[in-house]
Amino acid sequence: MAKHISYGIIGCGMMGQEHLRNIALLPDVGVAAIFEPDAMMRASAAGLTPQASIAGSVAEVAADPRVDCLLIASPNYVHFAQLKEIAAIRALPILVEKPLFTDPVDAAAVKAFAATYAAPVWVAMEYRYMPPVARFIEQAQNATGGIRMLTIREHRYPFLDKVAHWNRFNRRSGGTFVEKCCHFFDLMRLILKSEPVRIMASAGQEVNHLDERYDGETPDIWDCGYVLVDFASGARAMLELCMYAEGSRYQEEISAVGARGKVECLVPGPGRFWPAHLGAAPTPQLIVSPRFPQGPYTVEIPVDPQLLTAGDHNGSTFYQHQRFCAALRGEGPVEVTLDDGWKAVAMGMAAQLSANQGTAISNPLDACESAQCG
Structure with a gap:
């Protein structure tokens, strides 16, 4: 029997909700907690995942013991800051939406993060x-x-x-x-x-x-x-x-x-x-x-x-999650x-x-x- 995987979701706007709909189609996969600061988007996401708890911060999702992996689908300019915040709490596997970073000043720091983070990170290149x-x-x-x-x-x-x-x-x-x-x-x-x-x-x-x-x-x-x-x-x-x-x-x-x-x-x-x-x-x-x-x-x-x-991506979001979960189960690479x-x-x-x-x-x-x- 496949190991059950529980996601924590950070960012539940338009793309985050597409991820939620596709995660719901996967067997032995669920969502334990979500964080979304915008009230309207948060309400929409809660309707898609009524079983998930609503967290008040990135840190709360990352620290939730039910969470096996994280999805970052927040606005571009906070992706790298959230990766660093998660790393300071615990090294969970992460699927992070593109782009990985937006400020050229962070280029070297992102490379350093990649060299030291102790869990798998998959960058969401759906195409x-x-x-x-x-x-x-x-x-x-x-x-x-x-x-x-x-x-x-x-x-x-x-x-x-x-x-x-x-x-x-x-x-x-x-x-x-x-x-x-x-x-x-x-x-x-x-x-x-x-x-x-x-x-x-x-x-x-x-x-x-x-x-x-x-x-x-x-x-x-x-x-x-x-x-x-x-x-x-x-x-x-x-x-x-x-x-x-x-x-x-x-x-x-x-x-x-x-x-x-x-x-x-x-x-x-x-x-x-x-x-x-x-x-x-x-x-x-x-x-x-x-x-x-x-x-x-x-x-x-x-x-x-x-x-x-x-x-909106011709089924690619589903196949990406399918392969990401396979990697977490040791059935394939990142x-x-x-x-x-x-x-x-x-x-x-x-x-x-x-x-x-x-x-x-x-x-x-x-x-x-x-x-x-x-």
């Missing part, structure tokens, strides 16, 4: 676990004969409104290339199995949030951009982001090309945003296009409707390490710096560690 993306990753090397070019396009809706509008400002979110795009930089490293050696970016705030004011301030979060990344292997990658393209049929389009051929995956956005008058939402697809003999073919990769209902999370943020910070300065950033991981990306 790895979307079924069409997972299939793409499985087939990319063989279909291409070795990837030379990798392109990730995300055309989607604007940033949603979060508690206290924290995601409208760079200082709290880390900036768009950190907040939103660390997922994609993680995918680049995972798919190419190489490290970045140079990053060039162009980005800006062109359409979204320009007419909004919060405490007299206008949001400064970017809504579009391009990022080019050269990798040590010689492969090249590109990210194309547009956050005022919610009319798109597919939200993410990923392609890899090599000497043998091309492979693509097409991922629709959240079903709740698909216009009802257009009928059923699109089904994810994988497209393989060999060079010789020519003959592209398409495979549809439907996602379990129950998982689509539980969240698949997204603190090092992975750190490098994804470092690439995002280098992209932010490149776009701000209009220059290429060489050795972006070293630049982040030495706080040059601040």
